[in-house]
Amino acid sequence: MSYLAVEDLSISFGGIRAVDDVSFAVDEGEVFAIIGPNGAGKTTLFNLVSGIYFPDGGRVRFAGRDITSLPAHRIAPLGLARTFQNIELFEHATVLQNLLIGRHVHRRSTALSHLLFLPAVRREELEHRRRVEDVIDLLELAHYREQTIANLPYGVRKVVEVGRALCLEPKLLLLDEPTSGLNPEESEDMGFWIEDINRDLGVTVVMVAHDMGLVSRVAGRVLALNEGRVIAEGSPVEVQKDPAVVDAYLGAD
């Protein structure tokens, strides 16, 4: 059975069918890309999968479990993390604090044991620190560890957000436009990290992307959407050549 299975998913806003009967399946260990022109419904699809919108019809299954009607804070502990196109970080906190809060779902100790500074709390805290440091090393964020997000350049914030998602120790990572707003060099780094995350950490990745260079490099399979509907699915090369995709991007004759 597929790791992430989206079945006949639909949602309307007013009279607009933003996502219209979309189905796809992602296997464990894959890098899966979703492409499409502006307004195709890519981010809406992400919001449906990650529990910020609830669909009018259809189902979402993750690791064999129906998560269609679970809210975001219940989905996160199952091992599903995401990032946002426009970056949602805790602006007035440091990089380290942002990453530490990414471990929120793994915190077990109670308020009382925290206030008493019990040894178990210390052990737990050290474990969280160690995991966060691993992420900092992986994404080369050491230099920015103590800096406040508000003072960081856009490209670094984008990486911090991926880092925070990794601190959740996800099994499935949803990346919404991981390279939007990045310069070519930063985009290239992001591509390498996505490969590392997938290959070394064994995280299944589903990403929304505009950057076909990135998609061709890291994605195994691609789903193309237009006006809320699936218009093509296959390898990056196949999808790029698909007449429906060409029409969607360039306009039909």
Next chain:
Amino acid sequence: MEGVTLSQLLQVLVNGLAVGCIYGLIALGFVLVYKATEMVNFAQGDLMMLGAFVAVTLIGDVGLPWVLGLFMSVLALAVFGYLLDAFVLRRVLGEPQFAVVMLTIGLGFIFRAVAGLVWGYDPRSFPTPYTGKSLRVGEVVVSYENLTILLGTLVLCVVLFLFFRYTRLGIGMQATSQNQLAAYYVGIPVKRVFSLVWAISAGVAAVAGILLAPVSLVQPGMGFIGIKAFAAAVIGGFGSIPGALLGGWIIGVSEQFAGVYLPAGFQEMAAYGILILALILRPEGLFAQIQRKKV
């Protein structure tokens, strides 16, 4: 008035700090709710009034032991705050700020009317085990009532500080106040956090009411000092917890000094005079937390 002596100044200062603590605690309620939910709760003073009435009822009428009565009153208000958010305020979340302001002003009117119906409009006194006792330090007299206000505020602030600094829930609340969406996606139940913030804020209001009751009288209109507390919150920066307390002290102390050393009428104006001054000189507040919204 004979010459101004140091002990007299100290006396006025202590009284001012005690009143300031009350303003500060109500201001704290404003700030907690605002930071987490971006709502301004104009019924904060009236929640304090309800807290005082519940305490008078439980301790004075029902006859519960003093400490148990206090604890139950704070708990009752916390539950009330939680439900108020879950059933009323959640409906206006995300609506324009003006809708929230009107709603909470309306809630304030309802609370006062209900309090009048249930408990009557006659001011009631709130006897405590320590009423009438006082501590003398040199020539300065600190009544036990004022002493409890000062100590009670201190203890409450330490508890809140530890809660926000060290507990999972407290840190989750801080995170929520910075970015609700991000908090939601790291697994923080944002709706429940909002309701819990309201619970804490109402509980803090109850503490303020219970501390104030012995030195004031308990009556439905006592919540109007919430307006001065609002000024205190603004002076403090409206997003800062230490700022709220400091704002409360500044207003409390200057009010007392105005009452003693300036002609009649100045005491009532002091809070607003300082507010206007603060808005002119340092509009972002003493502890600036709110950056201008970037577009």
